Amino acid sequence: MALRALTGARIFDGTRFYARAALLLDGAHVAGIVPISALPEGTVPWLLAGGVLAPGFIDAQVNGGGGVLLNDAPTAATMLQIAAAHAAFGTTSILPTLISDRPGVANAAIAAAKVAVAGGHGVAGLHLEGPHLSVARKGTHLAAHLRPMNEADANELAAAAAALPLLMLTIAPEQVSTAQVAQLVAAGAIVCLGHTDCDEATARAYFEAGARGVTHLFNAMSGLGHRAPGLVGATLDDGRIWGGIIADGAHVAPTALRVALRAKLGPGKLFLVTDAMSLVGVAQDSLTLDGRLISRAVVDGISRLTLADGTLAGSDLDMASAVRFAAKSLVNGKAEALRMASAYPAAFLGLADRGQLGAGARADLVHLDAALQVQAVWRGGAQIVGAA
Secondary structure: OOOEEEEOOEEEOOOOEEOOEEEEEEOOEEEEEEEHHHOOOOOEEEEOOOOEEEEOEEEEEEOEEOOEEHHHOOOHHHHHHHHHHHHOOOEEEEEEEEEOOOOOHHHHHHHHHHHHHHHOOOEOOEEEEOOOOOHHHOOOOOHHHOOOOOHHHHHHHHHHHHHOOOEEEEEOOOOOOHHHHHHHHHHOOEEEEOOEOOOHHHHHHHHHHOOOEEOOOOOOEOOOOOOOOHHHHHHHOOOOOEEEEEOOOOOOOHHHHHHHHHHOOOOOOEEEEOOEOOOOOOOOOEEEEOOEEEEEEEEOOEEEEEOOOOOEOOEOOOHHHHHHHHHHHOOOOHHHHHHHHOHHHHHHHOOOOOOOOOOOOEOOEEEEOOOOOEEEEEEOOEEEEOOO
């Protein structure tokens, strides 16, 4: 098969930009980046209309999209429909996310994820957000679904982590022991803290046990105080810990996000997640979760989803919008915003073949115009969005 050469756009490889260059594709993988003047003989050119060609986005927290919610139907078909809806916004890999639910629903989602991952259509694994969360920080999770993790739960989740290529778990120290965290990490799970009132010392104890991420930093957790740094402070001060952030202007004030981004000790980074519900990609203004109405409202130009009592309930955010928000309001530039949607989540999740465009990487790509609007998307070298 002849190499394909994508030209006409600036190329961002996950680290730096290249001008007057071509991205070479060898089937489903990247073959390299070369100057236009050095195209190998016999390559098939593909001219793009300016803009930026970047690694496809990766979203570690996606509850729904395309009119469906994983909790409503925890099947492989649902996961693939969600992945397809988010692909239109540049996201080439997702972790379908199950919110705390009735016993047995998580098992159905685990079985479905095994099938969906094997299909190769953008489902990279599974994120179980609960049910082992703090009632005091439940957010939109139903208190009736929340409970401590018992031995059987831990064993089932450890088995799931061993069977899936990627299993991310959001847990609260109030409901899960450090020994259970260590067991899950040893089985291959990525454990994140979230929906918790834990203090700094407790957070650090769970980091030592193997937790290495925090779910939607600032939201549904103990905050940063000058005498009580809480989970936020512990996360920002520990270089091993990564954190997802919902960058939509509603979940966290831009000022707080800018402060966090400047303060974060590395190499662990803050990366973008959408926490998206079913409304992404469809013309609807409401949905139901556990029989409760969630409605979309626009306040001061910012869209948000809320329960009747005003509690934020996920989002209608897509990753391209999060990148635009980050580039304009958080990091003052495209490069870091693009990294937050690709290179950083790839590193956190251990997806070594994604989030960058080095030779051998999977050809997951997004073409964006000058305003960072999606023009085309490729997954594994196959164009899935945009005119061919």
